[in-house]
Structures are given as structure tokens and as C-alpha cells.
Amino acid sequence: MCGIFCYIGPRNAVRLVLEGIQKLEYRGYDSSGIALVSEGKLIFVKKMGKVAVLQAAIENQLSQQHLVAHTAVAHTRWATHGKPSDTNAHPHSDRKELCAVVHNGIIENHEAVRHLLEKRGIIFRSETDTEVISQLIGYLYKGNFLKAVQRGLALLQGAFALAVVHQNHPHEVICAAKESPLAIGIGEGEMFIASDPYAFVNHTKRAIYLHSSEIAVVTKNSVRAFNSRLLPIQKESEDLKLDVQEAIKGKYPHYMLKEIFEQPQTIQNALLSRYSEEYGTAILEGAHFSDEDLLKIQRIIILGCGTSYHAGMLGAYMLQEKARIPVEVEISSEFRYKNPIVVENTLAIAISQSGETADTLAALKELKAKGAKILGICNVQGSSIAREVDSSLFLRAGPEIGVASTKAFTSQVIILALLTLKLARMRLMGQNEGKQYIECLKRLPSQVKEVLEQADYIQSLAKKYAHYEDFFFLGRRLMYPTALEAALKLTEIAYVNAKGYPAGEMKHGPIALINESCPTLAFCADAVTYQKILSNMMEIKARGGKILAVVPEGATDIKKVADDIFWVPKTIDELSPICSTLFGQLFAYYVALERGTEIDQPRNLAKSVTVE
Ligand code: AGP
Numbered sequence: 001m002c003g004i005f006c007y008i009g010p011r012n013a014v015r016l017v018l019e020g021i022q023k024l025e026y027r028g029y030d031s032s033g034i035a036l037v038s039e040g041k042l043i044f045v046k047k048m049g050k051v052a053v054l055q056a057a058i059e060n061q062l063s064q065q066h067l068v069a070h071t072a073v074a075h076t077r078w079a080t081h082g083k084p085s086d087t088n089a090h091p092h093s094d095r096k097e098l099c100a101v102v103h104n105g106i107i108e109n110h111e112a113v114r115h116l117l118e119k120r121g122i123i124f125r126s127e128t129d130t131e132v133i134s135q136l137i138g139y140l141y142k143g144n145f146l147k148a149v150q151r152g153l154a155l156l157q158g159a160f161a162l163a164v165v166h167q168n169h170p171h172e173v174i175c176a177a178k179e180s181p182l183a184i185g186i187g188e189g190e191m192f193i194a195s196d197p198y199a200f201v202n203h204t205k206r207a208i209y210l211h212s213s214e215i216a217v218v219t220k221n222s223v224r225a226f227n228s229r230l231l232p233i234q235k236e237s238e239d240l241k242l243d244v245q246e247a248i249k250g251k252y253p254h255y256m257l258k259e260i261f262e263q264p265q266t267i268q269n270a271l272l273s274r275y276s277e278e279y280g281t282a283i284l285e286g287a288h289f290s291d292e293d294l295l296k297i298q299r300i301i302i303l304g305c306g307t308s309y310h311a312g313m314l315g316a317y318m319l320q321e322k323a324r325i326p327v328e329v330e331i332s333s334e335f336r337y338k339n340p341i342v343v344e345n346t347l348a349i350a351i352s353q354s355g356e357t358a359d360t361l362a363a364l365k366e367l368k369a370k371g372a373k374i375l376g377i378c379n380v381q382g383s384s385i386a387r388e389v390d391s392s393l394f395l396r397a398g399p400e401i402g403v404a405s406t407k408a409f410t411s412q413v414i415i416l417a418l419l420t421l422k423l424a425r426m427r428l429m430g431q432n433e434g435k436q437y438i439e440c441l442k443r444l445p446s447q448v449k450e451v452l453e454q455a456d457y458i459q460s461l462a463k464k465y466a467h468y469e470d471f472f473f474l475g476r477r478l479m480y481p482t483a484l485e486a487a488l489k490l491t492e493i494a495y496v497n498a499k500g501y502p503a504g505e506m507k508h509g510p511i512a513l514i515n516e517s518c519p520t521l522a523f524c525a526d527a528v529t530y531q532k533i534l535s536n537m538m539e540i541k542a543r544g545g546k547i548l549a550v551v552p553e554g555a556t557d558i559k560k561v562a563d564d565i566f567w568v569p570k571t572i573d574e575l576s577p578i579c580s581t582l583f584g585q586l587f588a589y590y591v592a593l594e595r596g597t598e599i600d601q602p603r604n605l606a607k608s609v610t611v612e
Contacts, residue, residue: 002090002104002610003027003076004182005199006163006173009190009220013072014058016203020192021076022051023199026401026600026607027104028078031089034058035100036069037170042100043067046089051076070220071170073163073193075102078606081110082127092131094138095122098167101134104195105160105180106611113155132156137164145169146217149176150230153215159358159610161210163193173218177210180610181356181384184208184216184223186237191218196608197240197382198399205240209382241381254599256402256493260585261452264445266407267578269396270414271441275421280434282422287375288391289347295426296345300327301372303335303363304351305609307405307488308412311377312351313481315416318574323423332359333612335366342370349375349419353400353408354608355383362612364388377415379408393419402600403607404493406585409485410448410578417441417574440572444579447569451582454566458583461548461564462590465519471496472510472520472545473584474503474536476529482577483523486584493602494592503529503536511539519546521587524558525568525576537561550583552576 003024007016013036021032032054033046045061047054061067075090082088091100107113110129117135118124124131136155141148145166159179165172175182175193185192185200185207192200197207210216213228216235225235252258275282300319302312309331316327330338332350336359350364355378364374365388376389379397386392395411418441425434465471471490475483484500491498501510503522514520520540524533534557537547541561549562552570559565568579592599 002078002195003199004073004102004104004161004163004193004195006073006102006165006175006193007190008071008171008173008218009187010070011190013069014067017072017074018051018055018058020194020199021074024195025051025076026403027195028076028606029601030077030079030084031086032074032076033089033091034072034074035091035093035165036067036072037165037167038067038069040167040170042093042097042165042167044091044093044097044100046086046091048084048086048089071165071173073100073102073165073173081106081129088126088128090130092126092128092134094134096138099134099138099141099164101130101137101162101164103130103133103160103162104610106158107132107156107160108158109156133162134164141166145172146174146215146230149174150215150226150228153178154228161195171219174215175210175218176215178213179358179361179384182210183382184210184218186223190220191223193218201240206237207240208235208237211387238382254402256404256406256589256599259400259402259407260582260589262398263407263410263582264449264452266395266397266411267414267448268445270411271418272396274418275438275441277435277438280431280438281425282418284393284419284422286391286393289373289375291426293373294423297325297347297423298345299343300325300347300349301340301367302327302329302349302351303332303360303367304329305332305357305359307409307485308351308353308357308360310481310485310488311409311412311416312349313484314413314478314577315349315420317478317481318417318420319423322420322429322574323427325423330363332357332363336363340367340370342367342372346372347375348372349377350385350389351377351412352385353379353395353405353412355380355385356608356610357385358610358612361385361388377412379411401607403602403605404489404588410581413577414441414444420574437572440575443571444575447571447579448582450569451579455586458566458586459590461566462587463594464564465548466591466594468517468519469497470513470518471498472506472514472518473498473500473523474506474520474533475523475526476503476533477526478573478577479523479526479529479533479580482580482584483521485581486521486523486588489585489588490591492605493588493599494595494597495603496591503533506536507539511543514540514543514545516544516546519548522547522549522562523580524549524555525552525580526573528573530555534558534561550580
């Protein structure tokens with residue numbers, strides 16, 4: 001959930017680490033800080049607020065004292081323990097201020113270790129769990145930096161990635177990873193350490209990933225890696241497939257809008273070389289499951305959080321309807337405490353854009369422990385979840401920077417639709433139906449473009465509804481998860497209380513809330529339940545509720561109940577969520593724009609939730 005960036009080399013470390021944590025602000029931005037070694041002294045600058053606040057403080061300090069540093073660690077924070085403040089900002093140090101620690105994750109036994117150190121006379125300055133790390137290393141340091149770090153980490157429980165610098169060892173940074181991501185960028189006579197390689201890809205495309213319980217001593221020319229018992233291990237560097245250009249906003253005012261408009265291309269990318277028109281089936285090249293494995297599947301469990309959970313719900317409808325396989329969709333943070341029953345021939349699918357969501361990582365490990373085979377659907381190669389599963393189908397959506405997930409969601413749904421096609425064709429679906437299914441998939445990029453071309457009309461609808469504080473978002477069958485996803489978008493970027501509900505559920509209570517000041521956004525593009533949702537709309541109309549309906553082209557009888565209508569291109573029910581979701585994304589974006597909220601980095605949120 002936080003961003004770590006370190007530099008060691010001949011260049012100006014202060015400028016480079018500031019640039020680095022600016023690129024990582026999507027991971028959290030309530031405070032930030034830097035520790036640098038200048039002329040043999042460890043200097044700290046830490047500020048509440050975004051990195052820009054820290055940068056101003058550093059420029060102010062630089063004007064007063066000449067800071068030349070070639071080793072620096074920096075951090076941008078999303079608070080887990082201790083409110084956002086200068087004191088709680090990272091880096092944290094020991095009582096003698098000889099070492100500095102930047103950390104991402106949670107130290108689960110931080111209170112016990114804090115108590116142990118306080119009994120030995122150590123006085124803590126902050127409310128954070130991270131300070132336990134720096135105080136412990138400081139307490140254990142007797143001259144051997146690596147040994148002090150290794151012994152300290154051996155006492156800590158939890159999931160973390162961290163980097164430590166020490167005043168007495170100015171030419172090295174020690175870093176470690178346990179369940180959280182950490183990448184080391186290999187430069188020419190310089191090294192970078194970051195929570196996400198995207199932050200240093202403009203400097204080097206070669207990286208080493210630290211895995212669970214590995215420690216590395218990094219100097220400007222070397223990386224020495226060890227296991228938790230300090231036995232040396234060999235780490236191979238990988239070439240990064242990231243392009244920093246993709247992550248630049250370009251002509252768009254927000255990353256979110258750019259990523260919404262990328263979807264014709266990202267849907268194309270998700271489909272690329274993943275179907276056979278000749279046989280009307282899908283080709284899942286990344287999924288290392290043999291056809292006999294796939295034929296034997298008798299049950300599927302899908303894990304996810306937030307938007308990824310909504311994608312999983314859509315996958316369940318498709319897989320049960322077309323492949324006739326029982327599917328359970330589970331919210332990761334709940335599932336891991338259910339003591340799941342895993343019968344043989346169970347396929348688990350872990351959906352995660354970032355590949356770093358701690359709840360999903362923990363839940364899939366629980367399933368692995370019970371013998372399930374795991375397929376990952378992720379967007380980030382080398383991410384923790386991508387490394388933990390048996391095989392992965394990557395979204396190929398490029399970096400998604402906006403905290404509100406958009407292009408990743410539609411690509412997740414495409415991947416699930418391809419998986420459905422593959423499994424359905426191995427069971428009851430005939431070749432012709434498979435070929436029709438593929439034709440509908442191939443039409444999606446152009447249909448999405450049709451929706452995007454109506455952005456101005458969607459913006460006019462958004463302006464009309466932007467002042468409402470409460471909304472119902474309703475749908476039936478595949479439009480129900482579509483409604484949930486659209487409601488989440490409006491909630492997280494416009495801070496509107498949008499409640500997603502199955503439309504049939506309204507009469508069992510929630511309809512009591514319908515009145516003039518609580519409009520309904522109805523997603524009606526589901527042929528099987530269209531007449532049913534029409535009657536639900538009439539029940540709402542009869543109680544004075546305003547209705548904005550998202551309807552497939554040609555369904556004109558909606559005109560008798562809806563106050564406003566947005567027509568989406570027609571397709572099969574299994575693929576109807578895509579265009580309806582595009583409407584939901586743009587509607588939420590333009591409402592947030594109208595309400596003046598922070599769109600790419602909404603309050604209280606972060607892009608990657610790496611804490612449980
Ligand atoms: C979606 O807009 C949110 N940012 C959030 O719900 C997100 O989908 C969730 O945290 C899961 O993230 P993941 O896909 O990276 O696992």
C-alpha cells in the first residue's frame with residue numbers, strides 16, 4: 001500500500017528518489033519522507049501530505065545547506081498504524097538516528113516487539129509499526145549491518161518489504177521482502193530499489209525481484225542476495241516489459257479518463273491470439289493447464305476484491321450458464337477465514353489487477369494449501385500473485401494508474417469470457433455457437449468506441465444527476481455485478497452514496513428509500529430479465545423515483561418509465577456488461593468532475609491494497 005524508492009550511485013540521489021516516489025504516489029499519498037547520507041551524516045526530511053510538500057521542504061533545506069547525496073531512501077505512505085503526520089511519515093530511525101528504514105506492509109507483532117524494546121529503555125517517537133523495525137535494527141547493531149538486519153527481521157511477523165540505510169555504511173542499502181513486492185533495478189554503476197519497477201523503468205529495464213524472506217545488500221555496482229539464514233543465493237535479472245510512455249497521461253486531464261479511452265485497444269490486446277475462428281474456441285496460452293486438466297474441472301472458486309470481485313461475479317454467470325460448471329465467487333478477505341472445503345478437480349481463479357492485494361494473496365495461499373490448482377488473472381507480470389499461482393492469464397492492459405479500476409475490469413471480463421468459451425466448447429457448446437461467440441467478442445472494441453463517442457451526452461447526463469447524494473444502481477443477472485461495479489466507481493471517485501442492488505431485491509425492503517432525492521440508475525441490457533427489470537422500474541416510477549436507464553438499442557418500451565435513457569450497442573448477454581460498464585465509468589468520471597473531487601487519487605484510497 002506504500003511506495004518505497006531508493007537510489008545508490010554517482011548521481012544526485014535526492015532528485016532521483018523524489019522522482020521515484022512521485023511515480024509511486026498511486027500506492028498511497030498521505031505523507032512522505034527521505035533519508036540521505038551526506039558527508040557521512042544521515043539526514044531526514046519527512047512531511048505530511050503529498051510528495052510535492054516534501055519536495056518544497058527539501059528545496060527549502062537545500063537553500064540553507066548544501067546536500068550532496070549518492071545514497072538515499074524515500075517513501076510515500078498510506079497510513080495503516082498511526083495517523084498521517086510528519087512524525088509518522090517514513091523513514092523511521094533508531095534511538096541514535098544512525099539507521100533509516102522505509103517499509104511497505106504490516107508488522108503483525110509490532111506491539112510485542114515494541115514492548116520488548118521499551119523494557120530495554122528505548123523510547124518510541126511515532127505510532128507506527130515501522131519504527132519497531134528501525135529501533136530493533138539499531139538495538140541489534142554492533143557493527144555488522146547485515147547481521148543486525150537479518151536478526152531483526154527474524155523476530156518480525158507479517159508481510160513487508162523494506163530498505164535500510166546506515167550512517168556507518170554509506171555505500172550500501174540493505175533491502176528485504178516478505179510477502180510484499182520489491183524490485184531492484186540494475187543500472188550502469190548505479191542501483192534502484194522500488195516497490196514497483198514502473199518507478200525506475202525510465203532508468204533501467206533490468207530488474208531483480210526479491211521473493212519471500214530474501215535479503216539483499218545493494219551497492220552501486222553489486223547485488224548480493226541471501227536467504228533468511230544469510231546463506232548466499234543466486235538471483236537472475238529479468239528484462240522489464242514496461243514502457244514508461246504508456247504510463248504518461250498524455251492529452252488527458254486524468255489517468256482515469258485516459259484509461260477509459262484506452263479500452264478499445266486494451267480489449268483488443270486481451271483478445272489477441274487467444275481464440276481460434278476455425279474451431280470456435282479459445283486459446284489460453286498462459287494457462288499451463290492441459291486439456292485433460294480442464295476437462296476434469298468439476299468446481300470453480302473465484303477470488304477477488306472490489307472491482308476484481310465484480311469481474312469474478314460476471315465470470316461466474318458466464319461459466320455456469322455456458323460451461324455448466326458450478327462456480328463460487330468469494331470476497332478474498334472473507335474467504336480466507338471460511339476454512340474452505342476444496343474437493344478434487346477444483347480450479348481456483350485469483351483475479352487482481354495489481355497482483356499485490358494482500359487479501360487475495362492470502363486467500364489463494366489458503367486454497368493452495370488445500371490442494372487447489374490456481375489460475376491468476378493479473379495485469380502486472382512479476383507481481384506477488386502472478387508468482388504465487390500455478391499459471392496466469394495477463395490482461396495486457398498496460399499500467400493502470402488511476403485508483404479507480406477501469407480498463408483492467410473490462411479486460412478481466414474478456415479473459416473470463418475466453419475461459420468460458422474454452423471450457424464450454426470442451427463440454428456442451430457446439431462449434432457454430434462458439435464461432436458466433438467469437439464474432440461478438442471481435443465486435444466489442446468498435447462497440448466500445450461507439451459508447452466513447454457519446455461521451456459528451458454522458459457528460460450532460462452526469463451534470464443533470466451530479467447533485468444527488470444518494471443513488472440506487474440496479475441490475476438483474478449479469479447486469480447486477482455491472483450495477484455493483486458502476487456504483488463502486490461513483491462511490492470511490494465522486495464520494496456519492498451509490499448502492500448497487502439486484503433489482504428484484506428492491507421490493508424486499510430497499511424500495512422504502514425511493515423518493516425524489518434518490519434516483520435510480522438501471523442497467524437493463526440483459527435479454528433474459530429485461531421484462532422483469534421493466535416492472536421493477538415501474539414500481540420505482542410509481543413512488544416518484546427518477547430513473548436513468550442504460551438500455552440495449554431497440555428496446556423502446558423503456559421510454560414509458562425512464563426519465564433519461566442511454567442506448568448501448570446490442571450483444572449477447574454474456575458480453576453486455578462491457579458497453580454498459582463503459583457508460584458507468586464515464587458517468588462516474590463526469591459526476592466527479594462536476595463535483596470537483598480528486599479523481600486519480602481519491603481520498604482515503606490507494607491503488608494497491610497490500611495490507612489486510
Ligand atoms: C476499484 O476501482 C478499486 N480501486 C478497488 O476496489 C480494487 O478493485 C481492489 O482493491 C482490488 O485490487 P486488485 O484488482 O489490484 O486486486
